[in-house]
Amino acid sequence: MFKRNNNRNFFGHHHHIHHHKASKDGSMLLADAPAGVPLKVSSVTCGCGIHSRLASMGILPGEIIEIVHRENGGPIVLEVKGTRIAIGRGVGLKVIVTRENNADER
Amino acid sequence: MDTSFTIALAGNPNSGKTTIFNRLTGAHQHVGNYPGVTVELKEGVRRQNGLSLRIVDLPGTYSLTASSNEELVARNFIIEHRPDVIIDIIDASTLERQLYLAVQLMELGVPLVLAFNMSDVAEHEGFQFDIPLLSELLGVPIVSTVGSKGEGIDELIDTATGVARGEIESSPKPFSYGRDLDKAIERIAGALEKEELEFYGAIPRKWIALKLLENDARTLERFEGRGGIPEGVEKTLAEARQRLGQLYSDPTDILIAEARYGIISGAASEAVTHTIERRHSFSDRLDTIFINPVIGMPIFLVMMYLVFTLTFRFGNPFIGILESFFGWLGAGISGLWPEGAESPLKSLIVDGIIGGVGGVLVFLPTILILFLAIAFLEDSGYMARAAFIMDRLMHRIGLHGKSFIPMLIGFGCSVPAIMGTRILENPRDRLVTTLVIPLMSCSARLPIYALIIPAFFPQHLQGPMLWLIYFIGIVLAVLLTRLLRSTLFKGESTPFVMELPPYRIPTFSGLLIHSWERGAMYLRKAGTLILAISIILWWATSYPKPPEYSEDYEDQIVAAEEIYETRMEELSATVGMDELDEMVDGISDIRAEFSRKINEYRLEEGTPEYLVLKNEYEEREGALEEENQVLYSAAVTYIEDIRAPYETELERIRSGMSEEELTYSIAGRFVNFIEPLLKPMGFDWKIGTAMIGALAAKEVFVAQLGIVYSVGESESGSETLRRKLQENYNPLIGFCIMLYVLISAPCIATLAMTRAETGSWGWALFQFFGLTVIAWIITTIVYQAGSVLGWGVT
Numbered sequence: 001m002f003k004r005n006n007n008r009n010f011f012g013h014h015h016h017i018h019h020h021k022a023s024k025d026g027s028m029l030l031a032d033a034p035a036g037v038p039l040k041v042s043s044v045t046c047g048c049g050i051h052s053r054l055a056s057m058g059i060l061p062g063e064i065i066e067i068v069h070r071e072n073g074g075p076i077v078l079e080v081k082g083t084r085i086a087i088g089r090g091v092g093l094k095v096i097v098t099r100e101n102n103a104d105e106r
Numbered sequence: 107m108d109t110s111f112t113i114a115l116a117g118n119p120n121s122g123k124t125t126i127f128n129r130l131t132g133a134h135q136h137v138g139n140y141p142g143v144t145v146e147l148k149e150g151v152r153r154q155n156g157l158s159l160r161i162v163d164l165p166g167t168y169s170l171t172a173s174s175n176e177e178l179v180a181r182n183f184i185i186e187h188r189p190d191v192i193i194d195i196i197d198a199s200t201l202e203r204q205l206y207l208a209v210q211l212m213e214l215g216v217p218l219v220l221a222f223n224m225s226d227v228a229e230h231e232g233f234q235f236d237i238p239l240l241s242e243l244l245g246v247p248i249v250s251t252v253g254s255k256g257e258g259i260d261e262l263i264d265t266a267t268g269v270a271r272g273e274i275e276s277s278p279k280p281f282s283y284g285r286d287l288d289k290a291i292e293r294i295a296g297a298l299e300k301e302e303l304e305f306y307g308a309i310p311r312k313w314i315a316l317k318l319l320e321n322d323a324r325t326l327e328r329f330e331g332r333g334g335i336p337e338g339v340e341k342t343l344a345e346a347r348q349r350l351g352q353l354y355s356d357p358t359d360i361l362i363a364e365a366r367y368g369i370i371s372g373a374a375s376e377a378v379t380h381t382i383e384r385r386h387s388f389s390d391r392l393d394t395i396f397i398n399p400v401i402g403m404p405i406f407l408v409m410m411y412l413v414f415t416l417t418f419r420f421g422n423p424f425i426g427i428l429e430s431f432f433g434w435l436g437a438g439i440s441g442l443w444p445e446g447a448e449s450p451l452k453s454l455i456v457d458g459i460i461g462g463v464g465g466v467l468v469f470l471p472t473i474l475i476l477f478l479a480i481a482f483l484e485d486s487g488y489m490a491r492a493a494f495i496m497d498r499l500m501h502r503i504g505l506h507g508k509s510f511i512p513m514l515i516g517f518g519c520s521v522p523a524i525m526g527t528r529i530l531e532n533p534r535d536r537l538v539t540t541l542v543i544p545l546m547s548c549s550a551r552l553p554i555y556a557l558i559i560p561a562f563f564p565q566h567l568q569g570p571m572l573w574l575i576y577f578i579g580i581v582l583a584v585l586l587t588r589l590l591r592s593t594l595f596k597g598e599s600t601p602f603v604m605e606l607p608p609y610r611i612p613t614f615s616g617l618l619i620h621s622w623e624r625g626a627m628y629l630r631k632a633g634t635l636i637l638a639i640s641i642i643l644w645w646a647t648s649y650p651k652p653p654e655y656s657e658d659y660e661d662q663i664v665a666a667e668e669i670y671e672t673r674m675e676e677l678s679a680t681v682g683m684d685e686l687d688e689m690v691d692g693i694s695d696i697r698a699e700f701s702r703k704i705n706e707y708r709l710e711e712g713t714p715e716y717l718v719l720k721n722e723y724e725e726r727e728g729a730l731e732e733e734n735q736v737l738y739s740a741a742v743t744y745i746e747d748i749r750a751p752y753e754t755e756l757e758r759i760r761s762g763m764s765e766e767e768l769t770y771s772i773a774g775r776f777v778n779f780i781e782p783l784l785k786p787m788g789f790d791w792k793i794g795t796a797m798i799g800a801l802a803a804k805e806v807f808v809a810q811l812g813i814v815y816s817v818g819e820s821e822s823g824s825e826t827l828r829r830k831l832q833e834n835y836n837p838l839i840g841f842c843i844m845l846y847v848l849i850s851a852p853c854i855a856t857l858a859m860t861r862a863e864t865g866s867w868g869w870a871l872f873q874f875f876g877l878t879v880i881a882w883i884i885t886t887i888v889y890q891a892g893s894v895l896g897w898g899v900t
Contacts, residue, residue, distance in 0.1 A: 043356070050601045052320075055363035056169030057603060058203045061356060062364060068390065071399045075497050075507075075602060081203040084389070086494045088501065088602025 421472030
């Protein structure tokens with residue numbers, strides 16, 4: 001009876017097509033993460049001393065951050081420890097985050 | 107009893123440290139003298155309660171790692187100079203991030219006082235601090251301050267001096283980095299204690315152990331420079347690393363960073379409450395506009411346009427005033443010598459010093475205004491957003507987003523622009539940006555364009571031509587950057603990580619201080635190296651003097667004077683000299699005003715507006731004539747038949763003399779020597795000498811060209827000069843001149859600044875000669891191609 005699937009579920013809503021961004025344990029690159037939700041930093045890929053730079057800004061494993069503003073393929077503005085930090089796209093590819101579901105409700 | 111303590115101020119950028127420093131030291135501040143330090147340390151003095159306090163403003167840093175110059179300078183100052191107490195200025199509204207630096211300062215073991223600054227903002231945001239408890243948990247005294255209002259400053263200083271005297275306790279609680287790390291640190295510290303490490307003096311061995319575990323580059327360097335890490339230590343270190351590697355997946359420096367934040371959040375959770383949730387809301391709302399992908403960039407362009415228009419509109423009147431001032435000064439000093447006397451000293455002072463340095467100082471007001479505008483953008487927080495917007499573009503060229511800020515300044519003047527490259531953390535980014543900045547056509551080149559463009563191009567092409575020149579500069583900068591990045595400066599782009607401070611209304615005093623700092627640097631450069639080179643250039647263009655001239659100028663001067671005297675005698679027989687003076691002044695004023703209006707409104711001969719104006723002034727002269735016809739015609743005779751020919755003749759003689767002197771001088775001979783290089787670009791010897799003059803400061807180009815074409819200092823100077831240019835050259839050459847001026851060797855002030863900022867003559871000369879060579883190649887190609895294709899060759 002339903003001839004075409006078109007990614008609609010029973011209620012007619014589109015599934016957002018994930019490009020395999022989230023792996024099985026729910027971790028993803030910061031560059032691909034959604035804005036406006038609490039994210040937990042799980043690791044920072046090493047390279048060009050970036051992790052100490054990020055650490056001094058408060059971005060290190062275990063920290064809860066949130067993307068405040070982003071554009072496609074461009075720099076990202078994060079909220080970290082109450083401050084606004086802007087990072088370039090390249091940096092966003094080096095930070096791995098997971099969704100933080102049990103963060104404090106805002 | 108005048109004891110003296112040294113107090114160092116540390117803190118994050120944007121924490122209000124500078125404001126507090128200024129409050130503490132007021133006008134009693136200067137740049138500290140620390141050789142070999144590339145980041146300047148400001149110092150000041152404050153008298154408090156009979157004590158003389160030396161206050162040092164350390165660079166604003168987020169941390170004390172070895173990754174940036176600022177951090178190293180701050181750290182090394184503490185290690186080498188052991189201040190009696192450090193005040194860490196903290197933006198209380200972002201406490202947890204700011205304390206990261208505080209913790210590292212505590213690790214160094216120097217007595218510490220924390221200033222919870224911007225406490226008014228923190229209160230407004232709903233933060234409540236249990237200060238006594240926090241102070242106890244951390245083990246250091248804490249003082250609340252509001253730097254911008256001056257609140258708490260006295261208490262802060264009193265606490266600091268109390269700590270320095272040993273009356274108030276500041277002993278950071280030894281904290282734990284976690285059991286495994288603690289053990290590792292202890293063992294390594296123990297191994298270090300056994301060694302002789304005088305170069306670290308009284309620095310806690312635990313700190314060194316921490317640094318070694320963090321793989322701190324500078325620490326490793328220090329050990330390398332002294333024969334490497336001692337064996338015992340190396341062994342313990344390796345063991346510790348191995349054990350930690352087995353226990354944890356994260357590298358040790360991350361573990362340590364995590365531990366620090368752990369300590370901080372531990373203390374914060376006990377002593378800090380936060381009632382209002384959503385902070386930053388106002389800033390965020392503004393950001394939706396300013397960082398908006400669609401309107402962010404246009405807004406940015408509008409801002410930049412505003413900055414420049416304002417700068418030039420308010421700055422230009424000053425240029426005129428200062429030029430008059432220096433002209434007056436020069437004339438005044440010349441007057442100290444008897445009329446017509448030839449004195450090397452006089453020439454040195456008037457032409458060399460006042461001419462050279464004055465030419466650079468004339469731009470000071472314009473530069474100050476530009477800096478004021480930029481300081482406003484920075485202090486308000488907008489600049490960070492602008493760098494954010496520009497990052498993508500800059501990244502594609504191979505530069506950091508923040509690079510655009512110094513490049514922007516470069517459109518005003520390269521000297522402060524190069525100074526501005528300090529905001530880039532990566533030395534490679536700094537260097538590339540510095541090398542390329544001269545291509546941002548600075549304001550000194552404008553007089554050259556303003557001379558050449560109207561001389562060779564019709565009205566409707568003039569605007570586009572100017573724009574074209576600027577555009578070429580930018581395009582070349584992009585190309586050159588890419589070239590440099592793919593050859594000499596290979597490597598990954600610096601990661602873009604930047605704090606976006608909340609928007610703030612800048613304080614007036616803050617703006618003045620920030621812009622004056624940069625202006626003072628410009629002044630200092632003018633006062634030192636430019637002065638030296640101005641003198642050298644003056645010497646090279648004046649000496650050696652020809653033993654005799656081709657014409658008998660002395661006799662000619664005497665002859666001209668005699669004619670003048672004779673004619674004046676005749677005239678004085680018909681009218682009284684005093685009344686004549688009055689009438690002459692009257693007529694001259696009218697004519698001068700007419701000339702000025704013509705220039706100001708840029709009226710062309712024959713246009714209706716021109717004729718209307720001419721009519722008006724002719725009528726005014728006519729009124730004078732009616733008053734006293736005899737006197738009037740005598741005055742006109744004087745002006746047109748006596749004074750004018752006399753002055754023209756003197757000009758001719760003087761220019762002839764200086765032209766010959768120039769030819770005979772070192773500079774002249776040098777230009778003669780390189781003439782074969784000038785020809786392919788379409789240039790001749792006269793342009794060449796003007797170029798040499800332009801080395802001192804670009805503005806000199808026009809003056810020098812005036813000299814070689816025997817065009818005097820009279821009001822219609824540039825008109826006459828333009829006509830001479832038209833007679834001798836063509837639009838293609840005109841364009842090539844501008845092209846060469848745009849690209850070639852920057853002025854010596856820039857050279858000096860590059861040397862100062864890069865710390866080596868090598869890069870400065872590389873920039874100097876590199877740009878000149880590129881300029882030569884491109885101009886030659888353009889000229890040759892243009893000639894062949896018949897462009898602009900009338």
